Amino acid sequence: MMSLFARWAALLLLLVLGAVQPVRADPGEMPRIAVQSDGHRTLMVDGRPYFVLAAQLHNSSAWPMVLDHAWDEALKMAPNTIEAPVYWEQFEPSPGQFDTRNVDALIAKARATDTRLILLWFGTWKNGENHYTPNWMRSDPARYPRMLDPRGEPIDVQSPFSAANLEADKRAYAALMRHLKAVDGKTHTVIMVQVENEPGSLGSVRDHGAAAEAAFQAQVPAALAAKLGKTAGSWRETFGADADEAFAAWSTASFIEQVAAAGRAVYPLPVYVNCWMRYKGFKSPGTDYPSGGPVWTMFDLWRAVTPSIDLIGTDIYTSDPGEYRRVLDQYARRDNPSWVSETEFSARTAPFLYYVLARGGIGFSVFGIDKTHPTPENEAATRAHAENFALLDPIRETIARAAAERRLHAAVEEPGRAQQSLPLADGWRAIVSFGPPPWGDTPGVVANTADMAGRVFIVQLGPDEWLVGGSQVRVEFERSDGKRGQLLRVEDGSYSAGAWQARRWLNGDETDFGLNLVRPGLLRVKTGIF
Incomplete structure (x- = not known):
């Protein structure tokens, strides 16, 4: 006899596969990032400009048995999009075996509530560490090595110089995209995917393993130096005092580019990487923020080696309007539309959505909206962001089109x-x-x-x-x-x-x-x- 959970999971799978008529029966073309003649980028969903107004679930809220509460809390903000994580440790419990129940539950929920979905791949990196990689990887460091710090000690980050680490992530991420194509390829409930989460390393500026040391002692790739307008030489000669962090950024971005490319080859949804910012006086990579991530000082390098990644998102946790505006200005450019991929769940951050409008961006996402113990502050935050979302969602196409045409x-x-x-x-x-x-x-x-x-x-x-x-x-x-x-x-x-x-x-x-x-x-x- 089937367990109650098994029956429930089977029903969800039927919903996802289309046994029940989806909300959007005629979705039109594939979601994509359209590039205008002047280089401006616009998110297109069902062939029309789309402005994302998103509520992001907490890290551990994308499990079927707790999803109802989290989703209900998210809907109080009147979002048109929900952001939710996919956990590699759950998705691939043993090598090559994939469990899609969490993903299927998310898609079913989104369809049932007429919202779109952005999935966040918690893979090799999550907040500068490896804590969502499967146990079968973390318990076998000989086959799936970790980064080494300057003393030769391992840290909680997988080495980007390991072919085994790369192939494992590519395989899992491609499997996720293959499943999305099979269950959502005609409906397009999922409109975008975040590949990894705040990548980089905490605990060491760069990898000091044998393969990494050999690469660091070699010349900077000529193509990279040319794209950055630099003369090729050693990493020290080319990047000076920033050599270690630049090397980390190159190795991290190159790894993620290959993961993203593997997924796009299967199902080419728009893809972005989010960033733990270098701001608020942060100066020390590997300590103040993950070294190797797409911080503003490494942004050009990241864009030079990641053609499969559509944009870099900004995770901004500050209530200082000047600081908020400064960060957005560092990332809003022709090849990177303004996109607040995470911001603090607070009433104080609600007005900052209009900074994204002013920069012709593609959207704004509020993190951690499903509080288990509501407080007056949380209720005020919900009201403040809900006011924005309810006002803008009915005109999201007008907003997005006006941004593309510089009329906003x-x-x-x-x-x-x-x-x-x-x-x-x-x-x-x-x-x-x-x-x-x-x-x-x-x-x-x-x-x-x-x-x-x-x-x-x-x-x-x-x-x-x-x-x-x-x-x-x-x-x-x-x-x-x-x-x-x-x-x-x-x-x-x-x-x-x-x-x-x-x-x-x-x-x-x-x-x-x-x-x-x-x-x-x-x-x-x-x-x-x-």
Whole structure:
């Protein structure tokens, strides 16, 4: 007789394989990262631009028997996407034998709740260590060697110079992608995969094993030096004081590139790597942050050797808006769209989603939303992020398309920057003032709010037509060319099934002193010149 768990697992597998009609019966084309003519990258899902609003489950919440609670907590944030880990130790309990029950449960849950899914491969690396590699690997260091520190002592990181380590990860990751293709290749519930998790090494700047030492004493690969605009020489000659970390970055990135390529050959979903940041005064690789990961000082090197990886994500855990913005600026570039792959589950980080909008990014993910013991702080965080997600998800395609076409502008309240100017198109600019809007004219000096939660975005919909959204903000449209501008119409409303639904027109005192959004909302604005 089948156990209750076996019956439950079998039912989930039937759901995943399509015995029950999926939510998205006609999904269209494969998810992909589209490259625009100017190099801007856009995530495409079902052939349409997609902006990710994600809730990420805790590390140990992707098990079927605890998934219901975790998923319910995630849905309170109104996400369009759930991020959840896949554990190598569970997925491949013995060499070449794969257990897909956890993955199948995640896909079934996503389909049942009409959300998309991003899977996080906890493979060779998890937060700079090897703690999710299978026991049959960790208990056999002779066959699956670990990195050695400068004293020759092993650390809890698999050596990237081991062919056995590489082939094991490639085999498992390719098996995961093969399974996704079989059960989800037509539905595309899974839209992206993170390969590894915050890779690099804690405990040593680089590997000092025999194979690693031989490679370190050799010349820097000529192709790498050329891509970085450097003269090829030894690692010390080419990278100077950063030689050890650069060598670690090259070996780590090269390893992960081969894993990612093996998966893409089977099922080419978009792939990214997330990063434990070098920020907040961090200076020491291997101690302050994992050495060899794609930190900003090693970013160019990583991009030079990882053509199979679509982008590098940023895991940002700070409530300092200046620091947050600085990190995003280090990673937002033509070959790497802004993507907050993890951020702190806190009400303080909610406004920072608008930084990603301002940089034309692809999404924002909040980590650890399924707290087992709710607190007032957790409930406040859920509300704050849910307000953002609920406002933006109905217009996620509009947001993503506007970002690709450079029609999206955004601003976030910061200390000392309670009023900001956003240059718009066609001779317009927006003066945005954060905080509870005062009655009448905006004062010359605007004070910050206590919670620093003001944020705003503006999308140009057409000539002199704008979509304005945000919270705790006043928006005043002005001409930047000396001409006299006016508001011809202001509609308060929302989008339903992609169509604008106006609830009312605003006028008189409601618009004479600017457009006030005290709570999250949308306004559609028509401007003109007289």
